[in-house]
Amino acid sequence: MRKYVALLVGFATLLTACNNNDEPGSIVQDPGSLNLTFENVVIGTSISMNPTSYTNSSNETYTISELKYIISNITLIKSDNTEYIYPVEDSYFLINEDGSKTASLSDIPADTYKGIKFGFGVDPTKYPIESGTLNFIPLAEEAGMLWSWSAGYKFLKFEGNYSSATDPTNETPFRYHVGSHGANLDNYKEITLTLNEFQISSENTASKTIQFDIAKIFDAIHTLSLEEKDDIQVDPVNAPKIAENISTAFSISE
Amino acid sequence: MKITHYFILILLCWSCSSESGDADTIATDDSPMTVTNPLLDFTVPSNFPDATYSIIQNPPTEKGFELGKKLFYDGQLASDGVVSCGFCHIQSFAFTHHTHITSHGVDGQIGTRNAQPLHNLAFMNEFTWDGAATFLDTQPIIPITAEVEMNETVSNVIAKLNADDDYPTLFAEAFGSEGVSADRMFKALSQFMVMMVSANSKYDKLERGEAVTFTDEENAGRAVFDTKCASCHAGTLQTDQSYRNNGLPVDPEFNDIGRERVTGLPSDNRKFKVPSLRNIEITFPYMHDGRLGTLEDVLDFYTDGMEDSPTLDDQFRRPDGTLGLDITPEEKVQLIAFLKTLTDNDFIEDRRFAEF
Numbered sequence: 001m002r003k004y005v006a007l008l009v010g011f012a013t014l015l016t017a018c019n020n021n022d023e024p025g026s027i028v029q030d031p032g033s034l035n036l037t038f039e040n041v042v043i044g045t046s047i048s049m050n051p052t053s054y055t056n057s058s059n060e061t062y063t064i065s066e067l068k069y070i071i072s073n074i075t076l077i078k079s080d081n082t083e084y085i086y087p088v089e090d091s092y093f094l095i096n097e098d099g100s101k102t103a104s105l106s107d108i109p110a111d112t113y114k115g116i117k118f119g120f121g122v123d124p125t126k127y128p129i130e131s132g133t134l135n136f137i138p139l140a141e142e143a144g145m146l147w148s149w150s151a152g153y154k155f156l157k158f159e160g161n162y163s164s165a166t167d168p169t170n171e172t173p174f175r176y177h178v179g180s181h182g183a184n185l186d187n188y189k190e191i192t193l194t195l196n197e198f199q200i201s202s203e204n205t206a207s208k209t210i211q212f213d214i215a216k217i218f219d220a221i222h223t224l225s226l227e228e229k230d231d232i233q234v235d236p237v238n239a240p241k242i243a244e245n246i247s248t249a250f251s252i253s254e
Numbered sequence: 255m256k257i258t259h260y261f262i263l264i265l266l267c268w269s270c271s272s273e274s275g276d277a278d279t280i281a282t283d284d285s286p287m288t289v290t291n292p293l294l295d296f297t298v299p300s301n302f303p304d305a306t307y308s309i310i311q312n313p314p315t316e317k318g319f320e321l322g323k324k325l326f327y328d329g330q331l332a333s334d335g336v337v338s339c340g341f342c343h344i345q346s347f348a349f350t351h352h353t354h355i356t357s358h359g360v361d362g363q364i365g366t367r368n369a370q371p372l373h374n375l376a377f378m379n380e381f382t383w384d385g386a387a388t389f390l391d392t393q394p395i396i397p398i399t400a401e402v403e404m405n406e407t408v409s410n411v412i413a414k415l416n417a418d419d420d421y422p423t424l425f426a427e428a429f430g431s432e433g434v435s436a437d438r439m440f441k442a443l444s445q446f447m448v449m450m451v452s453a454n455s456k457y458d459k460l461e462r463g464e465a466v467t468f469t470d471e472e473n474a475g476r477a478v479f480d481t482k483c484a485s486c487h488a489g490t491l492q493t494d495q496s497y498r499n500n501g502l503p504v505d506p507e508f509n510d511i512g513r514e515r516v517t518g519l520p521s522d523n524r525k526f527k528v529p530s531l532r533n534i535e536i537t538f539p540y541m542h543d544g545r546l547g548t549l550e551d552v553l554d555f556y557t558d559g560m561e562d563s564p565t566l567d568d569q570f571r572r573p574d575g576t577l578g579l580d581i582t583p584e585e586k587v588q589l590i591a592f593l594k595t596l597t598d599n600d601f602i603e604d605r606r607f608a609e610f
Contacts, residue, residue: 138409151392
């Protein structure tokens with residue numbers, strides 16, 4: 001019986017330890033909310049889907065018919081550099097240019113924050129261990145963000161038509177699907193953005209806009225030409241280049 | 255007292271789980287539900303390597319296993335309500351299918367690959383012929399969503415399970431709180447599948463020093479196997495879990511590029527997972543597309559049937575430039591005698607895994 005009591009006490013301690021997100025010594029205030037909106041832009045201007053066209057650095061003109069990506073693992077950085085990790089199981093969001101572009105986060109400890117970290121895609125070290133990574137499957141599936149023959153996620157689905165500078169009348173479809181390639185290669189990226197300090201409290205729902213610059217998909221660390229390759233799916237050479245480019249494509253709009 | 259221990263153990267498992275909030279409910283609510291859901295005993299056979307599946311992260315329980323089994327045999331996981339996992343994975347054939355070469359799915363659609371046996375999955379690094387699933391928990395996504403298999407969406411499956419008379423209760427019993435979810439469905443399926451340990455063949459008993467002896471023919475076959483097969487079919491599970499091109503001519507009907515589909519690497523063209531040979535006697539037809547019907551056909555292929563291609567495994571290149579392994583007709587007979595020692599009748603007759 002004594003053993004039983006000891007175990008129960010131990011269990012109670014664990015419970016407390018797990019639920020304690022509060023800073024020691026801080027005045028406990030009611031938690032607040034944060035709306036993170038992702039604005040897809042080309043060089044600072046909000047994009048429009050087909051028939052609006054854009055030109056990339058390879059002088060190729062393209063229109064966008066579909067633009068979706070997965071954002072996950074959101075962590076907020078407080079002004080004292082400590083971090084608040086948003087519950088992982090609730091931190092998977094599909095950003096769809098033709099649908100929802102806002103990640104609504106609630107129950108965030110009231111505090112002053114100055115930065116945000118998030119993942120592009122699904123972290124291979126958490127997949128499928130943490131429940132959120134599998135519970136996101138139905139939504140991702142409806143959005144066409146699963147490979148049809150594999151068990152992983154597409155992190156980015158970017159499709160449209162393009163024409164090259166040399167043959168401007170010839171419109172050809174392009175398709176960029178970037179995601180995990182089995183255990184072989186993963187294109188998950190972590191992004192950290194610094195913000196001006198802002199408050200989250202029960203009286204003050206914060207709203208922040210993160211811009212995603214589409215032009216950088218084609219041209220940032222690497223330059224990609226559609227004419228050279230317009231169908232990048234499970235591509236161990238080009239998919240990592242796109243993912244690296246994307247890791248530079250997010251910025252805060254304040 | 256033992257049950258009390260289980261109860262506390264389960265509570266501990268939940269205390270730090272992501273489903274915070276549930277833990278409070280369970281801690282204060284003396285629910286008899288948790289008491290009657292003991293952990294199952296998952297034991298690694300003494301002649302086996304360590305499990306690759308993280309039993310700690312998804313410990314099989316009695317209710318979780320039963321739920322996983324019900325899901326495994328439930329046609330609701332398919333769009334036509336008929337083609338369950340167990341439709342192609344039949345226990346008496348070590349969870350394979352015999353009458354078709356490649357698997358049949360809903361509406362009579364025909365797949366491009368042969369259903370693999372299900373056994374010792376807790377010891378595998380990756381799943382399917384090309385390693386498209388890197389975790390057992392995610393593997394069922396592939397057959398559920400493949401058009402030529404169950405042709406369903408995970409969303410629909412969850413909706414059907416939610417609307418079912420029994421499942422919401424079974425999920426709550428298995429996981430300690432209300433809620434049918436994709437995560438729980440896949441974890442329950444895994445709980446059922448990790449318990450499928452096949453380790454009671456004559457071969458196993460000999461390895462463990464139990465009271466069996468190989469015949470002279472079986473011993474001779476084992477010696478041939480060790481020199482000519484075991485470099486790929488390595489270890490107790492008879493697979494090094496690598497992907498290799500064994501020289502199987504491309505079937506133009508399927509033009510299957512193998513592991514290249516997963517990695518995108520031309521160097522993986524025509525490579526498939528080296529299969530475990532456990533229960534090989536009863537898992538015909540053979541090869542990724544089931545083109546070979548008998549073990550004799552398989553061995554004849556390895557001596558005389560290979561086709562060259564840039565990714566062919568070097569082990570099959572003879573010094574004179576021809577392809578294949580050197581196995582005499584007598585050795586083939588011996589090899590087959592040895593391979594039959596890998597059949598585990600206890601496993602295929604184990605009532606725990608049976609549909610009815």
